[in-house]
Amino acid sequence: MAAISWDRKDLLGLETLSSGEIEGILDAAAPFADNPRSRGKALSGRLVAFFFSEPSTRTRSSFEAAAKRLGADVLGLSAAGSSAAKGETLLDSLRNLEAVGAEYLVVRQELSGALEPLASKLKASLLNAGDGCHEHPTQALLDVLTLRRKKGRIKGLRVVIVGDILHSRVARSNIHALTALGARVTVCGPSALIPAGIERLGARVSHDLNAALAGADAVNVLRQQLERQNRNLIASLPDYAGRYGLSPERLAGHKDLLILHPGPVNRGVELDSACADGPQSAILEQVANGVAVRMAVFSLLASWRARHAR
Amino acid sequence: MPANSLLIAGGTVIDPEQRLEAARDVLIKDGRIEDMAAGLAKKERLSGVARIEAAGCWVTPGLIDMHVHLREPGGEADETIASGTRAAARGGVASVLAMPNTEPPIDSPALARLLAAKAREAGAVNVLVAGALTLGQKGERLTEAARLKEAGAVALSDDGRPVMDSGLMRRAMEYARDAGLLVIDHCEDASLSQGGCLHEGAAATAKGLRAIPWASETVMVLRDIALCELTQAPIHLAHLSCAQSVAALRSAKKRGLPVSAEATPHHLLLCEDDMPGYDADFKMNPPLRGKADRQALLEALADGTIDAIATDHAPHRPQRKELPLELAAFGVIGLETALGLALTRLAAKGALSRRKLIERMSCAPARLLGLKSKGSLRRGADADVTVIDPAASWTVKPPFESLSRNTPFAGLRLKGRARATIVGGRVAYAL
Numbered sequence: 001m002a003a004i005s006w007d008r009k010d011l012l013g014l015e016t017l018s019s020g021e022i023e024g025i026l027d028a029a030a031p032f033a034d035n036p037r038s039r040g041k042a043l044s045g046r047l048v049a050f051f052f053s054e055p056s057t058r059t060r061s062s063f064e065a066a067a068k069r070l071g072a073d074v075l076g077l078s079a080a081g082s083s084a085a086k087g088e089t090l091l092d093s094l095r096n097l098e099a100v101g102a103e104y105l106v107v108r109q110e111l112s113g114a115l116e117p118l119a120s121k122l123k124a125s126l127l128n129a130g131d132g133c134h135e136h137p138t139q140a141l142l143d144v145l146t147l148r149r150k151k152g153r154i155k156g157l158r159v160v161i162v163g164d165i166l167h168s169r170v171a172r173s174n175i176h177a178l179t180a181l182g183a184r185v186t187v188c189g190p191s192a193l194i195p196a197g198i199e200r201l202g203a204r205v206s207h208d209l210n211a212a213l214a215g216a217d218a219v220n221v222l223r224q225q226l227e228r229q230n231r232n233l234i235a236s237l238p239d240y241a242g243r244y245g246l247s248p249e250r251l252a253g254h255k256d257l258l259i260l261h262p263g264p265v266n267r268g269v270e271l272d273s274a275c276a277d278g279p280q281s282a283i284l285e286q287v288a289n290g291v292a293v294r295m296a297v298f299s300l301l302a303s304w305r306a307r308h309a310r
Numbered sequence: 311m312p313a314n315s316l317l318i319a320g321g322t323v324i325d326p327e328q329r330l331e332a333a334r335d336v337l338i339k340d341g342r343i344e345d346m347a348a349g350l351a352k353k354e355r356l357s358g359v360a361r362i363e364a365a366g367c368w369v370t371p372g373l374i375d376m377h378v379h380l381r382e383p384g385g386e387a388d389e390t391i392a393s394g395t396r397a398a399a400r401g402g403v404a405s406v407l408a409m410p411n412t413e414p415p416i417d418s419p420a421l422a423r424l425l426a427a428k429a430r431e432a433g434a435v436n437v438l439v440a441g442a443l444t445l446g447q448k449g450e451r452l453t454e455a456a457r458l459k460e461a462g463a464v465a466l467s468d469d470g471r472p473v474m475d476s477g478l479m480r481r482a483m484e485y486a487r488d489a490g491l492l493v494i495d496h497c498e499d500a501s502l503s504q505g506g507c508l509h510e511g512a513a514a515t516a517k518g519l520r521a522i523p524w525a526s527e528t529v530m531v532l533r534d535i536a537l538c539e540l541t542q543a544p545i546h547l548a549h550l551s552c553a554q555s556v557a558a559l560r561s562a563k564k565r566g567l568p569v570s571a572e573a574t575p576h577h578l579l580l581c582e583d584d585m586p587g588y589d590a591d592f593k594m595n596p597p598l599r600g601k602a603d604r605q606a607l608l609e610a611l612a613d614g615t616i617d618a619i620a621t622d623h624a625p626h627r628p629q630r631k632e633l634p635l636e637l638a639a640f641g642v643i644g645l646e647t648a649l650g651l652a653l654t655r656l657a658a659k660g661a662l663s664r665r666k667l668i669e670r671m672s673c674a675p676a677r678l679l680g681l682k683s684k685g686s687l688r689r690g691a692d693a694d695v696t697v698i699d700p701a702a703s704w705t706v707k708p709p710f711e712s713l714s715r716n717t718p719f720a721g722l723r724l725k726g727r728a729r730a731t732i733v734g735g736r737v738a739y740a741l
């Protein structure tokens with residue numbers, strides 16, 4: 001495999017990555033995915049710190065597993081109810097973790113774009129584990145890796161992302177990665193949950209899931225949150241599920257359609273159990289590939305740090 | 311000749327109100343325009359008079375910015391009357407209309423008098439007072455328009471706190487008209503804009519931010535126009551931002567309704583795609599909109615549908631701006647950059663003749679606010695004069711006279727600026 005020209009201290013998002021850089025991460029992830037017990041030394045003796053101001057067991061444990069399998073020590077900090085508005089700013093918190101010796105900061109917080117201005121102010125490598133409704137790069141990378149491994153390619157694939165696109169960082173990062181690699185992306189959901197101008201990111205728009213699924217190779221089903229009801233973005237979960245939920249009936253005639261879901265699944269809302277647990281579901285592979293992708297990202301950042309040390 | 315005289319010699323007078331664009335010397339005496347003629351400066355009897363050499367410069371009626379937040383009282387860490395009016399003077403602005411959304415809001419005659427008195431003492435330029443339209447700007451009960459007028463207010467506005475109650479707005483317009491005060495409305499339907507941060511479009515979508523649709527403004531523009539037609543009371547629409555509002559305004563004006571409007575330099579010159587990353591110096595309300603909106607504003611300014619350029623000067627100290635975008639305050643400063651931007655990006659580019667530019671920045675605000683002795687250099691008018699050097703090159707950068715530095719135009723190279731700002735015959739600023 002050709003040497004990868006990774007030249008970034010941080011992974012903040014996929015919008016600004018080239019197709020070569022994205023492929024580089026996927027290539028680096030492949031051996032880890034091939035051998036789920038593989039270990040490495042890229043982070044041996046290094047400290048990886050977690051700063052999550054939104055709860056997330058899945059993403060966090062996946063990052064943690066990846067860091068440990070590369071030999072890192074990990075340090076967790078759950079910032080309970082923290083937002084930059086209260087007390088210590090995000091930058092101060094991250095600088096503290098840096099002062100403790102962390103070279104990698106895995107951060108999730110609820111404000112879109114809050115990491116971007118901080119990266120240049122920190123020596124540590126920042127890994128965005130989800131910022132507001134903006135980006136969730138490693139989730140999209142694991143989705144794309146799963147697609148590539150199941151379908152053998154990305155270029156030319158037709159991928160539908162269905163659900164709350166408006167609030168979804170997973171959708172945005174997926175659109176960036178998939179379109180960069182030549183897939184055709186359709187976002188599908190009720191009008192209120194499709195943000196204005198999403199076409200300019202390279203996605204097509206549909207409000208009819210049956211029509212969107214015709215000819216599709218994969219569908220990425222987003223989690224639908226009950227809170228959206230309170231702002232009248234959806235009328236009710238059953239009303240939403242009837243039109244945009246994935247059921248066995250809707251899957252009939254789409255036997256090659258791969259089903260992805262970032263988890264956790266609201267069974268019976270956006271995805272029926274029969275679909276989530278059926279042969280077309282790639283949900284568990286996604287989880288496994290998540291560790292591989294995060295190992296790859298850590299490895300690339302570690303090689304950057306090794307090259308730029310002193 | 312006494313010391314309270316001043317001669318502005320050798321410049322080109324541009325006075326749209328008199329339809330004049332010619333080489334003239336201007337003599338000021340006792341705070342008024344005493345005389346204006348070619349060759350005045352050569353007169354023997356004026357040889358001892360203090361003078362400003364204005365060769366190569368334009369000599370115009372003092373600029374008037376009818377939408378300024380001076381932040382005093384209550385927000386002195388962001389701006390004060392002293393700093394804000396120094397910023398105005400540096401920008402060639404001789405009069406500012408101070409918006410009443412201070413802490414407390416200017417909602418009583420006593421507060422209006424206090425503000426006016428403080429401004430006379432500390433202000434480098436004229437400070438005109440806008441009173442609140444409703445008590446506490448709460449949108450519930452009317453302020454005393456007639457008594458506010460007696461106390462010196464020239465307009466009423468709940469700027470920053472949009473009036474959602476249409477019945478109340480109707481009564482406010484009628485009452486203000488009876489009292490002889492202009493109502494200035496910040497048009498925003500809060501139920502549509504709620505929680506939004508940027509224009510509803512591709513840029514906000516890519517950044518993952520909640521957005522403000524154009525309709526939140528236009529819904530209220532249309533409401534105000536309907537109330538204007540119902541009551542025939544004048545209404546002024548603040549800081550218009552989108553093409554649909556402009557279209558509504560144009561058709562209302564065609565029907566002869568007493569509706570007027572302003573646009574800001576940032577809405578005239580920037581659009582949603584110009585915000586780099588999550589830079590809060592590009593966050594204001596209404597937000598920067600699409601390219602077509604910007605084009606519509608430029609056309610409306612040129613054809614007079616939009617009457618005036620006003621800055622919506624909204625200073626915020628760095629702590630309120632150096633935040634994740636969703637938490638940062640809305641607003642940008644504008645007093646020190648409006649003239650330079652208008653000269654460089656509108657007049658020099660042919661979007662607006664220099665006469666129209668002065669008209670939109672001086673005569674029109676004077677007319678809308680009923681300032682009979684301002685907005686013109688005719689004999690007897692207040693000696694508010696802006697001397698503009700159209701060739702002076704400069705770069706927008708701190709230090710600013712404003713206490714704040716939240717401008718989206720930092721680093722921009724501009725051509726043209728105020729050489730001197732004369733307020734009531736006094737030199738408030740000279741380069």
Ligand SMILES: [Zn+2]
Pocket residue numbers: 469470496548549595
């Ligand atoms: Zn306003």
